[in-house]
Amino acid sequence: MRRATDAQDHNGTVPTKKQSQVTAAPTRRRELLDTAAEVFAEQGYNATTVRKIADHAGMLAGSLYYHFDSKESMLEEILRTFLDELWDGYDTVLAAELGPRETLRALVTESFREIDRHRAAVAIYQKESRHLAAQQRFAFLTESQRKFEKTWLSTLERGVAAEVFRADLDVRLTYRFVRDTVWVAASWYRPGGQHSPEEIARQYLSMVLDGIAIRPQPLT
Amino acid sequence: MRRATDAQDHNGTVPTKKQSQVTAAPTRRRELLDTAAEVFAEQGYNATTVRKIADHAGMLAGSLYYHFDSKESMLEEILRTFLDELWDGYDTVLAAELGPRETLRALVTESFREIDRHRAAVAIYQKESRHLAAQQRFAFLTESQRKFEKTWLSTLERGVAAEVFRADLDVRLTYRFVRDTVWVAASWYRPGGQHSPEEIARQYLSMVLDGIAIRPQPLT
Amino acid sequence: MRRATDAQDHNGTVPTKKQSQVTAAPTRRRELLDTAAEVFAEQGYNATTVRKIADHAGMLAGSLYYHFDSKESMLEEILRTFLDELWDGYDTVLAAELGPRETLRALVTESFREIDRHRAAVAIYQKESRHLAAQQRFAFLTESQRKFEKTWLSTLERGVAAEVFRADLDVRLTYRFVRDTVWVAASWYRPGGQHSPEEIARQYLSMVLDGIAIRPQPLT
Amino acid sequence: MRRATDAQDHNGTVPTKKQSQVTAAPTRRRELLDTAAEVFAEQGYNATTVRKIADHAGMLAGSLYYHFDSKESMLEEILRTFLDELWDGYDTVLAAELGPRETLRALVTESFREIDRHRAAVAIYQKESRHLAAQQRFAFLTESQRKFEKTWLSTLERGVAAEVFRADLDVRLTYRFVRDTVWVAASWYRPGGQHSPEEIARQYLSMVLDGIAIRPQPLT
DNA sequence: TATGAATGAGGGTTCATTCAT
């Protein structure tokens, strides 16, 4: 867990209380990162020039280097911030030690909340994480993914053991199914739309758990 | 002649439907496109240099321009070829005028077959189509997407009307759910793996239709 | 900072009519354009590499793109600036509504002054305008040429009507004769040489009007 | 006078009688050179790709290399052929040892005949000779130019001495005036137009010798 | 004689980055 700059550690967990910090710097930093994330998400990391980010932020390209070491460090900070917060949420859920079905429900809901909060970051993660993972600097992505997989797989397995989830399905396949199903939503989700993250979570869970087909009425 | 031919021998022998004449030119063209698609899929279109493609093909960067107009035209041909074939398959399915449930089953199965055949192209489509669609040249992507949406939505609606699919779900949400669920598979699918496309389709359909939860045994 | 400044100090201090404010930017721009024009004129536009221009300007090739959009846009600006100034001069002459002979004299003199001021641009115009005119971007060349032709032809015709110019010559031929005769001078003219533009104009006019042959003494 | 290929010497003087030679080769060679010259003249040597020439000739770029060593050798042969023929004509004129006025008349007429015969070559010469002259390979251009200058200057000087040409003009200026005046005609001349080369020569000579102004009627 | 395919040396251009002000 090398960190490019020290400043980073400081605002990793300042999401809800904004202006509380006296120094304006972290706020500006966050604004710039949000701007960058938005552009990265829309155009792709590679296709995004530093100039475009600067344009959106109303400054010149060179000026960004007063705030950040490099384009890549911006990307890193965006993804790290997102993942840190995601795991805060997940860890809280896991700490509650609910049953498998409730755990799954809670994780999915938490995921949609993160999509709501970090839509851009999630979209970036989706598109870029695979080839970024190759770089040493982004090893934390791989690590997070591993934790992620472990968390979900074990939840699913607990569910199968408890006869809450079907046993006739390939667990890895199910895992991918659930995982993708949730996260890809970031590609079309627009915060402030007609569905709240919780409402979307409810519908998704309903589909994932019970399917989209009407069940044949059993006997009656 | 490095990796190119490896990927080649696998799905390279598709010209069964196209030109029976084994003219060298089209073959070489296809080989190069397959190579390019592989690299595009792995590293992203923007991050892929023409040089890298040429390396994989065992030639120099400039030599590619004997066969193609530009890097972009390679991308275009890759996507077009894929979509053309996809719609061949879909249209055949639709022409059969099956019931909604069977149509959905057939479309999903066909989709996984396309993923099997054009994994790289699908992955590229997934990652790049959004921002490519802005360009006039790639307008066909938008058009295809529109047809796609219409096809799936109407199938789902027919199913709801026929009381085959649940009526309590937002249809657009369901559409996105099913669509994404299927296509994202391209991001992890590896042809020649332990599951055949049909087997994966079967399991996916089972999850999508009936959910992953065990149904509370009625009566007993 | 090699040759650029040499050529500069010579005709570089022209901004008397433009912006009195000595903002650095426009000056730099002009310096670079003068450098580029010099190289274009000497080696031909196509044979001139952007790197050569940069070398002459004492910078790297890429740096030119901070100031200009492209090599072509440099060419465009060079030609446009020249033609704008040329027409400023011509229009002033025409506005004076002199007789045909005086008009011709004034136009020729003005032309040599422009050659003196914009020798490089004139040389470029001479060599490249024909095939540039095909491009939409350089349509202004064709337009200027049309105005040019109209101006000269009408002056000649007025002169013929007024029995100042010979009537036994093909007017178009005469037009080309005068036009070429003047402008080709740019190919050998060197500013600061032994003849001032006005002196050259005088001699040229003498040849054009009265010929190089000694007239048979008419009776006396 | 180095020559790239031997074949060259053979068709230097075959212009009028085409198919007389048994071997078709030289004819093909000449055709290709004519094609090349046309394209060079229209688009400029540097802007002309070998492919364009080949297109015009109905073959592939590589095939030209069966006939010629290089693009540059084509250019060389085009210019050499033209200059050889030009000097044939000039030398004939000079051998006649006419008076200065008749010599000038004959040289100008001969020049227009060459323009008629080798329009493309003349245009190329006009545009490219300056920067080609720097290359060792094209030293013959400089040499020819020197001879040219000597010929014209001495003719003019003889004329001044014989009180046939005006003495009040700078001879070098007059030389350039006459020279340019004639040759630039290649830039607009179209063979087969309404004026024959001889007719154009006559009018040009009239302008050059007597001017375009009406002489003030002396006494009467 | 001509083709098809490839080479390899640039050429124009982009862009992340630097740095003096």
Add this chain to the structure above:
DNA sequence: TATGAATGAACCCTCATTCAT
């Protein structure tokens, strides 16, 4: 903090040329 100008590496692409067939 931000700007303006420049760097330098890399990128896409072009093109004269080669060569086996």
